Amino acid sequence: MSSSSDFASLDVSRFQTGKRPEGTEDFIMQQTMLRIKDPVKSLEFYCDVLGFRLVMYLEFPHWGFNVYFVCPSNVSDIPEGQAAQWEYCMNTPGTIELTWNYGSESEEGPVYNTGNADSTGTQDGAKIKGGFGHIGITVPDVYEACERFKKLGCTFHKTPNSGGMKGLAFIKDPDGYLVEILPRGPFVTKSIDCDGIPAEGGDEYKDNSK
Amino acid sequence: MSSSSDFASLDVSRFQTGKRPEGTEDFIMQQTMLRIKDPVKSLEFYCDVLGFRLVMYLEFPHWGFNVYFVCPSNVSDIPEGQAAQWEYCMNTPGTIELTWNYGSESEEGPVYNTGNADSTGTQDGAKIKGGFGHIGITVPDVYEACERFKKLGCTFHKTPNSGGMKGLAFIKDPDGYLVEILPRGPFVTKSIDCDGIPAEGGDEYKDNSK
Incomplete structure (x- = not known):
């Protein structure tokens, strides 16, 4: 078995090339x-x-x-x-x-586990290794979309300039599921985001998985 | 507050009509x-x-x-x-x-909680009210697709004729996430499915949520 570091640069090219297998040509991810x-x-x-x-x-x-x-x-x-x-x-x-x-x-409070480090539904309140991470939408302009989300009172998990990955954001739906906000094209950053956070400096990337 | 039975036939028509809100016209569920x-x-x-x-x-x-x-x-x-x-x-x-x-x-065994009644990652082995349910693909012919999945050694959670909803199936991905197999058009049933189960009779519908 190869180590994780070998595994990280795994050759996965065969999954990018070649025809879809016979019988699957019309399958839709619905x-x-x-x-x-x-x-x-x-x-x-x-x-x-x-x-x-x-x-x-x-x-x-x-x-x-x-x-x-x-x-x-x-x-x-x-x-x-x-x-x-x-x-x-x-x-x-x-x-x-x-x-x-x-x-x-x-019911009182959150009902469902969102897959991200909360523990709704367990008896002991322990963290769960949640499999589901988030859904993600792509938008023409992440900063403009987030200004609008801010005005509508959305809960942010990460504004575009906070954290270590600049130019993308996470908001929460009413059950706490994460919704990633991504650009339709290349990543761009703007100097100030909807929370007044500058693009320069700030926190490093933090892994939210468990 | 209305009771659940009133709530069940909630008027949601306004979400089906009208334009998408300004600024969201080009959002994609990516x-x-x-x-x-x-x-x-x-x-x-x-x-x-x-x-x-x-x-x-x-x-x-x-x-x-x-x-x-x-x-x-x-x-x-x-x-x-x-x-x-x-x-x-x-x-x-x-x-x-x-x-x-x-x-x-x-790591040994399953690593992530799939959202469906398993308990990977909790300390006490208790069930979790998982929020994520499944992904679903639509196919031209559910029975043909399932014959192929069967030949490829897939694990079935439900074959097309088992359970209370006939003509749809669930298989599992390598982490145990459910994948629903649905028709691209109207529901049809065939007399026998990939597991030899007849469409007539069989079990009633069973709720897999918690």
């Missing part, structure tokens, strides 16, 4: 499912703050849950009628399926 | 980040089994981690050179960012 405490708060965040739209939802009252598919779609593209909306949704890459189990909205 | 134990095993699964390609990777040896962006892209679309690959990646919706922290590949 969804990421996250459980949420309160659908109204989550829909307000994903739609009003991140600019996503609700492209499809399904209610399962007999099983005690609803699901809401959101994505950064243009509303004019969303067809009418459940069958057409389902087909539209299943053909749209990168949607988020928000799953609400009835009753969670009435 | 990534879902998952921490992985072993990059080779994960790349083999996402690329060889699910048919994704590696569109971008970055090595951070000074910080002890690498990231691998995979998505169901056509390889002819992936440009050459890191700058062009970055821009291509940041403009592609629905990629998965696989994050490998050096050394995890040498």
Whole structure:
């Protein structure tokens, strides 16, 4: 077995070249499912703050849950009628399926573990090696997007100039899931960010994983 | 406050209509980040089994981690050179960012909590109310896709005809993260699935959340 340092510069070129395997050519990465405490708060965040739209939802009252598919779609593209909306949704890459189990909205405090060093749901309050890290959106201008998030009262985990990686940010959704804000093109920095933090100097990079 | 049963048929129509908020029109849902134990095993699964390609990777040896962006892209679309690959990646919706922290590949057993009722990383072995549920891919034919997954030795959490929801399946990635297999169009069922289970009869729906 090679050591970690050999492993770090692993030759992975074969995964970048060649055709997709036969039978997989039309597969789409369609969804990421996250459980949420309160659908109204989550829909307000994903739609009003991140600019996503609700492209499809399904209610399962007999099983005690609803699901809401959101994505950064243009509303004019969303067809009418459940069958057409389902087909539209299943053909749209990168949607988020928000799953609400009835009753969670009435519980005190955070309900779900977000995958990042918190411990909701454990008996002993210990840290968890969370697998899920974050979702990430790309935007034309990270600093402008963050000025807007700031005005809307978002909770920041990292503003663009804080920490060791300049020019990207993390905000939190209502359940505490991290949302990374990245540029659509090359990284750029601006001298001052939405929290008044200068690009020069500041903290070094800090690993949030466990 | 309304009760859960009122809440279940919540009016969410305003999130389906209207323009995206000003300043969000060009936002893309670009990534879902998952921490992985072993990059080779994960790349083999996402690329060889699910048919994704590696569109971008970055090595951070000074910080002890690498990231691998995979998505169901056509390889002819992936440009050459890191700058062009970055821009291509940041403009592609629905990629998965696989994050490998050096050394995890040498640990015994599962390393990360998958969000679904397992307890990796807690001190007391208690269940966690995991927030992350699964990723999901859509395919032209769920039964055909599952026959192929079966031949490739995948671990099934649910074959198309088992459980209460017929015509969809769940397989596991090398870290145990669930991958839902869904149809690109309307739900169809076939009489027998890859495990020889008939569509008629069988178990009822079971909630896997906690």
